[in-house]
Amino acid sequence: MTDKRSAKAAGRTEAIMRTTLELGQEIGYAKLSIEAVAARAGVGKHTIYRRWPSKGALFLDSLLSLNRPGLDYPDTGDVVADLREQIHMAIDLLDRPPLGPLYRALIGEALLNPQVAAALNDHFITPQAEMTVARLKAARDQGQLSPDFDLDLAMGILSGPLYFRALIIQEPLTHEYVDRVIEALFAGMGPRR
């Protein structure tokens, strides 16, 4: 492919993904269709199907294409402050409009479509979880956490209550709730008999 044709194809891909997000925000994921995206983006639907086999696959790539900065962990040396800052940023991005409703729909789609689930895990969930584990590991290596601190368990206890509240109970997340989860993770909620 010549550079010119390649640039044109890249521009079209970008336009399709941008249109998917715009339309998703306007009408919601449930009503979104590849036909409607094609019509608004001014391309044939087969152009879309050639690259994305399903609405879920198109939607996932479109969300990932945003590639927002800000979900990396700071490392100020204070693991509690760093966790708090990163998780506050993450919920501000993923639990609020415009992205919040689309992210929840994407998780729903992943639960119904194994291909979307695999791609979502590979490209977003696993890298995010690995960043949390890496930040906790740095704190452990620096002696801020005990040598037998269970990194994976801690990652689950940090992330789980937030997903549970947002997706299952369906109540909005707050910074205050994040802070209480972090506090409980480290301090425990004893006394235990």
Add this chain to the structure above:
Amino acid sequence: MTDKRSAKAAGRTEAIMRTTLELGQEIGYAKLSIEAVAARAGVGKHTIYRRWPSKGALFLDSLLSLNRPGLDYPDTGDVVADLREQIHMAIDLLDRPPLGPLYRALIGEALLNPQVAAALNDHFITPQAEMTVARLKAARDQGQLSPDFDLDLAMGILSGPLYFRALIIQEPLTHEYVDRVIEALFAGMGPRR
């Protein structure tokens, strides 16, 4: 309606829900359709649509109709042992075949369909969460937990990591993982600086 007609309608409703679960287990939720359920149950599809406006609504009622015993909390006086026993039972039921894949699909459907989400919350999620909170409250009232123990937060920390692992990370749950979550809830994972 006479008793005879009423009994016949109840029998038909039961047959439709049983067929929904059978077919769901055979072909998976994604491929399930009201038309296919109607054909196998030997009823017209309008008979189904009259009662259930969507596949999601039919599927939710069918799962709830199982009304399995065993998700109540025991109260032996030892809150840690009782949590462990109830949560082990819950994951054995909801994270394993035959129900596990169907329960995951139901959560996915709820994320895409607000009516299904509301009904799932009213009829399953909220009552389950209230049972956990009630068992923790009994322990707090009996002095096994501190007077300021945060019941809702504890419920989120018990449930969240399990849903996160089953739905988001998509790894099987184990009794051992449940035990580690419970241990961390009460003991914390400190030391914290």
